[in-house]
Amino acid sequence: MDGIVKVPVALGERSYDILIGEGLAADAGRWFRAVLPKARACIITDSNVSGRHLVAFEKSLRRAGVTASAVVIPAGEASKCFDVFEQVVDQVVGGRYERGDAVVALGGGVVGDLAGFVAGVVRRGMRFVQVPTTLLSQVDSSVGGKTGINSRHGKNLVGVFHQPDLVLADTKVLDTLPEREFRAGYAEVVKYGLIDNADFFASLEKTWRDVFAGGPARTEAIAVSCRSKAAIVARDERETGDRALLNLGHTFGHAIETAAGYSGAVVHGEAVSLGMVLAHDFSVRLNQMSPDDANRIRSHLAEVGLPTRLSEIPGGAPSVSTFMELIGQDKKVQNGALTFILSRGIGEAFIAKDVPAEAVRAFLTDKLSEGQA
Amino acid sequence: MDGIVKVPVALGERSYDILIGEGLAADAGRWFRAVLPKARACIITDSNVSGRHLVAFEKSLRRAGVTASAVVIPAGEASKCFDVFEQVVDQVVGGRYERGDAVVALGGGVVGDLAGFVAGVVRRGMRFVQVPTTLLSQVDSSVGGKTGINSRHGKNLVGVFHQPDLVLADTKVLDTLPEREFRAGYAEVVKYGLIDNADFFASLEKTWRDVFAGGPARTEAIAVSCRSKAAIVARDERETGDRALLNLGHTFGHAIETAAGYSGAVVHGEAVSLGMVLAHDFSVRLNQMSPDDANRIRSHLAEVGLPTRLSEIPGGAPSVSTFMELIGQDKKVQNGALTFILSRGIGEAFIAKDVPAEAVRAFLTDKLSEGQA
CATH class of the missing domain: 3.40.50.1970 (Rossmann fold)
Structure with missing residues (x-):
């Protein structure tokens, strides 16, 4: 066929x-x-x-x-x-x-x-x-x-x-x-570009309208995504290492989703979009990546209509303390340190095992005051 | 230690x-x-x-x-x-x-x-x-x-x-x-001798009182049993072949257990004892093994105090139709044929994939009329 x-x-x-x-x-x-x-x-x-x-x-x-x-x-x-x-x-x-x-x-x-x-x-x-x-x-x-x-x-x-x-x-x-559901799923497509495939991200920036429209561009984007995931899963079927990269944007994202109560106010892909923006902004703050890359990511997600600012959350963003509590539930906090997926640039995500919980708190505090500004 | x-x-x-x-x-x-x-x-x-x-x-x-x-x-x-x-x-x-x-x-x-x-x-x-x-x-x-x-x-x-x-x-x-529970478990120890280890069965005939009493003979009998099971599991972890040998006596046994309603009237090991006797008698009837071997098996199980006759079931044995219905639930009946564990002698169990359901029915009909005699 x-x-x-x-x-x-x-x-x-x-x-x-x-x-x-x-x-x-x-x-x-x-x-x-x-x-x-x-x-x-x-x-x-x-x-x-x-x-x-x-x-x-x-x-x-x-x-x-x-x-x-x-x-x-x-x-x-x-x-x-x-x-x-x-x-x-x-x-x-x-x-x-x-x-x-x-x-x-x-x-x-x-x-x-x-x-x-x-x-x-x-x-x-x-x-x-x-x-x-x-x-x-x-x-x-x-x-x-x-x-x-x-x-x-x-x-x-x-x-x-x-x-x-x-x-x-x-x-x-x-x-x-429904278009909202397709768009939310697209956040996970973008994720594969951000993890380890800068060329794929660059091509999505150009062709995303074709992916949304259907036809060969959509098939190709799905195939590239599946190939990325298959490669990671083949390396680490049971998530003892590399597979954690697939959680890029998901630590912040899960907290946002849980705080919204799975009411449908924020669907998974939208929370992942917000989570990916936060993960990259946090990487910038930790001097791991350039603000230019983070801005390019935010611009693309915003262009397709995905949320990229905490102020876009219907009903408002979670407070810093709610955020921290939910992140703590999701992750094992050992001696005040968390495992996070951070990035050195588009297509250069990495697993950081020793992120101080305090750094996360300080970052979120600033973000939330921005959002309210 | x-x-x-x-x-x-x-x-x-x-x-x-x-x-x-x-x-x-x-x-x-x-x-x-x-x-x-x-x-x-x-x-x-x-x-x-x-x-x-x-x-x-x-x-x-x-x-x-x-x-x-x-x-x-x-x-x-x-x-x-x-x-x-x-x-x-x-x-x-x-x-x-x-x-x-x-x-x-x-x-x-x-x-x-x-x-x-x-x-x-x-x-x-x-x-x-x-x-x-x-x-x-x-x-x-x-x-x-x-x-x-x-x-x-x-x-x-x-x-x-x-x-x-x-x-x-x-x-x-x-x-x-409780002694009844130990004895019931012993039926599974005997099973390993019957599957593929005639020497072990022969030694149990001599030393079973020591196994019941405790000490090195018990440890040894448990070790031999575990070694037998470990060898079969290592060959066939997910039961696509040989592991089915461990079901020796269990097709008839499960039917007896289910008919008794898991009330404690017949506990698992007792049902397995009866099931093993039936499986070997059935093998004799199908001309697969000698009546002498079947008698030796029955004698040993009876000697230790395990039930070996359907008439020993408190509340009575299941009827032929109940038996057949329960066996059908336990096993996939394909074109009127059943998979059964049969034996060619002590320590020579084998998997028979084409046992006619009618042969099972005829065998049980005769057994049950014996039992009532």
Whole structure:
């Protein structure tokens, strides 16, 4: 099929391919069969995605001779909880799916994280296929095998590493996304440029309108993002080192998201946009990178319509003490020092293990007084 | 330390040692520190074991400088459920244990299976130490990395493979077990002789009273059992082949256990004893092994006081149709054929993938009419 990009994820016996292309989902059954010749499919999807894509998706599986049934969960982050987890596990087990059968996640990050955890634990591990339907999940959560649900103590604290057998990213499906959601996902695309690929960031500065419009530029941007993530995951599957680079912007971002209460006032990608701006400004303050690079980053994010100033947070920014408390919950503070992802320039992110909590506090205090000015 | 036997489990980067010896638990802290120099310990135990062993165990950890806290669950199979799983996960997460810290299972199979699952999913995988306090868990469930809870559709249907970092089997602790429980665990010891070690079976026929009495004969029998299991697990960690041999006697056994409703009328090891007798009698009927071998097996199990006849089941044996239904739930019946562990003689078990369900039904029909005679 024309225009399909294949990104291999090299993890030894757990290796798999990410297929990226326009209209790929229509052929989902064929791709599924090629990887899992005998498996049945238990589709997990949510109440938003099911209306838009489920019928066509099931038809495509059946056309290829794949027996399939579907479990529909409520849309939204609240579904990443023990109750929904138990219900879905019960339905998969009750459907008599075996270890050789596949759980198929059709949806965004919530569906993928929950379904992957279910696939990882039913009969101690079933086959797993990701069909991400948001930009965020196509470039981030569907790649790399992290699965899980939230605990009342925090996000993603309960789960397993369970790699998929196949990821099908249909770039056409993104046409049905609300623009705000596409834009939020784009923050994670920018992140890959900022971590270690200055050329990619430079090309996004020029071509971002094409990426938003769809077509080959979008497919290419998603492919570059997946390749970046795949390379990092291949080096460090279980996040004992380099994989932490993927958290660029996420320490500040998580604090902003949590403070906003996951109400939808600030969605994940928007919080990451703000978090990345803060991480780079903080790097400037620590004399690690030039203000010019930080300004270029802020300009690009602002140009596409992502928030870049704390004053843009609906309902106001968290106070310094709330920020510090939430950062402390997210990170292990050892002897007053934090691990942070900082940067020496565009495409030069690095892991700093000894950032004084006091430096973070002083930085945020200044930022917040600016924001209020 | 004198008299300690070390059984290595060879699983590449997931390799670990089983230490077996009298009074080992008193030095638990030292062994823990040797393997996990910096970890804190979150002990999971149950309401029976905690009274007998928890205080001494915590003391031993603290003496070695290990920070420890304990979570006590209700004793019994009912604790292997979603509710208790969620509660324990919450307590471990709430206790701020990190990925480098250890969940320590102090108890029998229920505690080990649940605690292992918790260790496998909190922060996507913590360190894990097994301190089995029953014969059954010392020779079976603490070795090999299978963890999990029950679903309302069946036992152990939800879990992960999560290998421990260390197993400490204190043979002295077994002195406090009720004799019925020790005897039931002994059925699994016999199983290792029956699978592939005729010499071990022959030695058990001679020395079983010493094994029951304690001391070096007990340590040796547990070590041989663990070595057998470790060898099979090393060949086939995720049960795609040989590991199924460990299910010898378990297909009939599970059906008996389930029919009795896990009421305690028939405990696991007793059901396995009956199941092993049935599996060998069935092998005789299929002309795979000699009746002499089957009689020798039955005689030994009867001599130690384990049930060997369906008529010994309190409340009566399941009917043929109940048996067949439960076996069908346990196993995937494909085109009327079942996978069974059969045997060609003592120490010569093998996996038969094409046993006609009708042959099982005819065999059970005859057995049950014998039993009623």
